[in-house]
Amino acid sequence: MDTFDVIVIGAGPVGENAADRASRTGLSVAVVEAELVGGECSYWACIPSKTLLRPGAARAAAAAVPGVADPGPLDVAAVLAWRDERTGEGDDSGQEQWLDSAGIALVRGHGRLVGERTVEVTPAQGVDDDVDGQVRRLTARCAVVVATGSAPVVPPVPGLAEAAPWTSREATAVESVPESLVVVGGGVVGCEMAQAYADLGARVTLLARGTLLGGAEPFAGEAVAASLRDAGVDVRLGVETQGVERPEPGGPVTVTVTDADGAGPAEVTAAELLVATGRRPRTGDVGLGSIGLDPDAPLAVDDSTAVVAADLDGAGRPWLYACGDVTGSVATTHQGKYQARVCGDVVATRFGDDGARAADVADAGAWSRYRATADHGAQTQVVFTRPQVAWVGPTEAQARAAGTDVEVVAYALGDVAGAGVTSPGYPGRAQLLVDRERRVIVGATFVGPDAGEMLHAATIAVVGEVPLDRLWHAVPAFPTVSEVWLRLAETAGL
Ligand SMILES: Cc1cc2nc3c(=O)[nH]c(=O)nc-3n(C[C@H](O)[C@H](O)[C@H](O)COP(=O)(O)OP(=O)(O)OC[C@H]3O[C@@H](n4cnc5c(N)ncnc54)[C@H](O)[C@@H]3O)c2cc1C
Numbered sequence: 001m002d003t004f005d006v007i008v009i010g011a012g013p014v015g016e017n018a019a020d021r022a023s024r025t026g027l028s029v030a031v032v033e034a035e036l037v038g039g040e041c042s043y044w045a046c047i048p049s050k051t052l053l054r055p056g057a058a059r060a061a062a063a064a065v066p067g068v069a070d071p072g073p074l075d076v077a078a079v080l081a082w083r084d085e086r087t088g089e090g091d092d093s094g095q096e097q098w099l100d101s102a103g104i105a106l107v108r109g110h111g112r113l114v115g116e117r118t119v120e121v122t123p124a125q126g127v128d129d130d131v132d133g134q135v136r137r138l139t140a141r142c143a144v145v146v147a148t149g150s151a152p153v154v155p156p157v158p159g160l161a162e163a164a165p166w167t168s169r170e171a172t173a174v175e176s177v178p179e180s181l182v183v184v185g186g187g188v189v190g191c192e193m194a195q196a197y198a199d200l201g202a203r204v205t206l207l208a209r210g211t212l213l214g215g216a217e218p219f220a221g222e223a224v225a226a227s228l229r230d231a232g233v234d235v236r237l238g239v240e241t242q243g244v245e246r247p248e249p250g251g252p253v254t255v256t257v258t259d260a261d262g263a264g265p266a267e268v269t270a271a272e273l274l275v276a277t278g279r280r281p282r283t284g285d286v287g288l289g290s291i292g293l294d295p296d297a298p299l300a301v302d303d304s305t306a307v308v309a310a311d312l313d314g315a316g317r318p319w320l321y322a323c324g325d326v327t328g329s330v331a332t333t334h335q336g337k338y339q340a341r342v343c344g345d346v347v348a349t350r351f352g353d354d355g356a357r358a359a360d361v362a363d364a365g366a367w368s369r370y371r372a373t374a375d376h377g378a379q380t381q382v383v384f385t386r387p388q389v390a391w392v393g394p395t396e397a398q399a400r401a402a403g404t405d406v407e408v409v410a411y412a413l414g415d416v417a418g419a420g421v422t423s424p425g426y427p428g429r430a431q432l433l434v435d436r437e438r439r440v441i442v443g444a445t446f447v448g449p450d451a452g453e454m455l456h457a458a459t460i461a462v463v464g465e466v467p468l469d470r471l472w473h474a475v476p477a478f479p480t481v482s483e484v485w486l487r488l489a490e491t492a493g494l
């Protein structure tokens, strides 16, 4: 059967979720996947990177506690073996079985729109495809969801592409750790991989155009830069990459940089080079031109995840949806899956049960399950460096630029009793942004060991718009690091 109610292009974490939710009112759903079911996150991003980072964090936590013997260097082979175990060594048969058990059809191959609600699937390189070298044409009775993710950007620096640099794929899939690594880009991937490779014993140089972690509060990037330097990483801020040379394929690579003020040039030579300069939504080869959309732009969506620029179907309903990295509005698995839950529920309700409940979607309020409202002011992110950096909502600068009069309330994590019994010199800081007019928290940043585990309390406070006076009654347990919430409330005047 080549006709389904819903076709999802891309079976990453986001596409899988959207397909699952869309099938819950009995709609037939197919997902088209060109590589591995589970997407970037499972095999070349979140999961491998976190397994590479966790051993170093565990070692540092143990080493910080008096009386614990020096844990010594990491067992690199064991770390890589654990990474392989967690990523399933590129075997997606478990994910395939899950799709099967959920009643979702998997079509392996490369999907492209060729008109309204029509998707052509062609063989994809290196994939055991279902199209047997043939082109297969799928028709969707109701909706098409694009969840094709994103691809790394390699900037047009002279010699860079020719040097065959690593992107995050090679960095997370490594079989042996190079003696030295130069990382271009001081964002999330650059900082996490600089941390991981320093932990694994490589001599690391991190080249950042500006400061580190530009999307977070400035104090977060400063803390990560200081800690990476303590770990032996050569962190160079405010440098511009001018050129790359690699005379022998696989041989040493030399990067030429200048300071922002033009000083230099200086050269950095290393055994390997990682480019971590951002990602772009994967829209270029999805056939968007066939339906009059710009293939070079992210697929902008409204709060119901309907693609804004797409035409409606004959009954006046949106038929094209998108979620995850491809929208350009989120770049994490958890926010993409949030969009996917909204998308799947919108599609299932709008088109399922013969459309009997379509009005539920049309009339939905901002905080209904049919609107991705948290995308606007409550996106979360955790960076798994040491210290970890975790935040929800806008930074102070972003909040002020949006016209919100915020009070900044900050407290040193090391000054709470729970930190004092965790380890001497416990580092870190918690910061809340309080809307002065409404007396609710609109943003929060935590920097410290395991800071990501403290984030969700803040996310609940932001999404729930919990008044500070009520938050006062949420009593953190003694002696935990989360007692910082009490200290923050006191600092805010309670
Ligand atoms: C190194 C690294 C570490 C990261 N760590 C984290 C983390 O710790 N936490 C976090 O939340 N996020 C993390 N991210 C971000 C996270 O990986 C992405 O946000 C997430 O993978 C997006 O999911 P997605 O389903 O939108 O896209 P993807 O995971 O990219 O999946 C898209 C899928 O679509 C398929 N596809 C694309 N085009 C087609 C086509 N035309 N036809 C058929 N199939 C197609 C692809 O093969 C792929 O399987 C990390 C990213 C990187 C690079």
Ligand SMILES: NC(=O)c1ccc[n+]([C@@H]2O[C@H](COP(=O)([O-])OP(=O)(O)OC[C@H]3O[C@@H](n4cnc5c(N)ncnc54)[C@H](O)[C@@H]3O)[C@@H](O)[C@H]2O)c1
Residues within 6 Å of the ligand: 155, 184, 185, 186, 187, 188, 189, 190, 192, 207, 208, 209, 210, 213, 214, 240, 241, 276, 277, 278, 279, 331, 332, 381, 382, 383, 384
């Ligand atoms: N823990 C997590 O949630 C996690 C981990 C890794 C990646 N991710 C996601 O993956 C996405 C991609 O990560 P990323 O680090 O590649 O992107 P990023 O946008 O976080 O950082 C890119 C960095 O590269 C710099 N840059 C851009 N062009 C440059 C150039 N020509 N020369 C030097 N520097 C340049 C930018 O100034 C920026 O600092 C992120 O948006 C992030 O959300 C998430």
